[in-house]
Amino acid sequence: MMSSFDLSPFLAKHQLPQHYADIAQAWFLPLAEQLAKKQQQHAKTLIIGINGAQGSGKSTLTDLLVSTFKQSLGLSAVALSLDDFYLSKQQRQHLADTVHPLLATRGVPGTHDVELAINILQQLNSSTRTVIIPRFDKAIDDRLPQAEWQVCSAPVDIIVVEGWCLGVQAQTDISLTTACNDLEQQQDKDGRWRQYVNQQLVNHYPALFSQLDELIMLQAPSFDCVYQWRLQQEQKLAKQLTQQQSTTGVMTEQALQRFIMHFQRLTEHGLATLPMQADVTFELDENRQITNRY
Numbered sequence: 001m002m003s004s005f006d007l008s009p010f011l012a013k014h015q016l017p018q019h020y021a022d023i024a025q026a027w028f029l030p031l032a033e034q035l036a037k038k039q040q041q042h043a044k045t046l047i048i049g050i051n052g053a054q055g056s057g058k059s060t061l062t063d064l065l066v067s068t069f070k071q072s073l074g075l076s077a078v079a080l081s082l083d084d085f086y087l088s089k090q091q092r093q094h095l096a097d098t099v100h101p102l103l104a105t106r107g108v109p110g111t112h113d114v115e116l117a118i119n120i121l122q123q124l125n126s127s128t129r130t131v132i133i134p135r136f137d138k139a140i141d142d143r144l145p146q147a148e149w150q151v152c153s154a155p156v157d158i159i160v161v162e163g164w165c166l167g168v169q170a171q172t173d174i175s176l177t178t179a180c181n182d183l184e185q186q187q188d189k190d191g192r193w194r195q196y197v198n199q200q201l202v203n204h205y206p207a208l209f210s211q212l213d214e215l216i217m218l219q220a221p222s223f224d225c226v227y228q229w230r231l232q233q234e235q236k237l238a239k240q241l242t243q244q245q246s247t248t249g250v251m252t253e254q255a256l257q258r259f260i261m262h263f264q265r266l267t268e269h270g271l272a273t274l275p276m277q278a279d280v281t282f283e284l285d286e287n288r289q290i291t292n293r294y
Contacts, residue, residue: 055229
């Protein structure tokens with residue numbers, strides 16, 4: 001059944017090389033079948049989380065799984081991104097003014113509307129009406145107006161939600177004492193920013209992570225790969241934008257280098273700890289080729 005799934009439109013949509021089809025056939029389509037069987041056995045909405053460093057392929061895998069569930073396995077499915085639950089630019093600026101200037105930058109725990117994310121998951125799980133799902137536009141670094149949010153009929157069989165920090169646990173106090181890069185050394189000298197972020201993982205994010213029935217990890221070999229992977233994402237974003245659209249959110253290489261420093265601490269923490277917690281881990285090499293699954 002799965003071998004007849006035509007991946008050509010999917011490859012074109014995501015500007016993917018032909019060899020991604022081989023990866024999908026060998027690793028991801030069998031995973032989709034396993035997850036579909038689990039959903040059917042339990043006869044309830046299955047919520048799947050996908051964790052991975054920036055640029056590791058989370059969004060692509062999420063879309064592939066949802067497409068497979070819908071087109072080949074006859075299930076209703078919806079894709080969510082933790083990115084779409086970022087606080088608005090105005091809300092983040094308020095945090096920057098009242099807590100720490102680094103919180104103006106989207107990404108770290110504390111810059112998401114966790115309550116909204118939980119609410120949307122619960123609506124998709126149990127509601128029998130249409131659900132409006134927020135959308136965040138990275139090109140303008142802000143949440144889109146509600147009129148442009150996605151409308152989805154609920155309940156659905158499977159929800160796939162992806163996020164770079166999905167499932168990551170809080171660090172110890174001792175781990176926070178030493179800066180991990182120049183950004184922390186220069187702009188978080190007293191550690192207030194990283195302590196605030198860590199406290200968010202203690203107080204608020206566990207309620208979101210506990211919604212997940214399955215956690216899939218795309219494990220990068222190291223944080224060193226993230227810059228090149230994320231640069232490819234930024235270049236793809238710029239290519240997709242038309243001249244009529246705003247490109248203020250598209251970063252230069254220098255801006256990108258600074259941006260990913262915000263993520264280094266928890267990315268490295270996740271790479272060291274999540275493989276032991278995830279239900280399925282795919283090990284990636286520097287070219288994002290899968291070398292192992294466990």
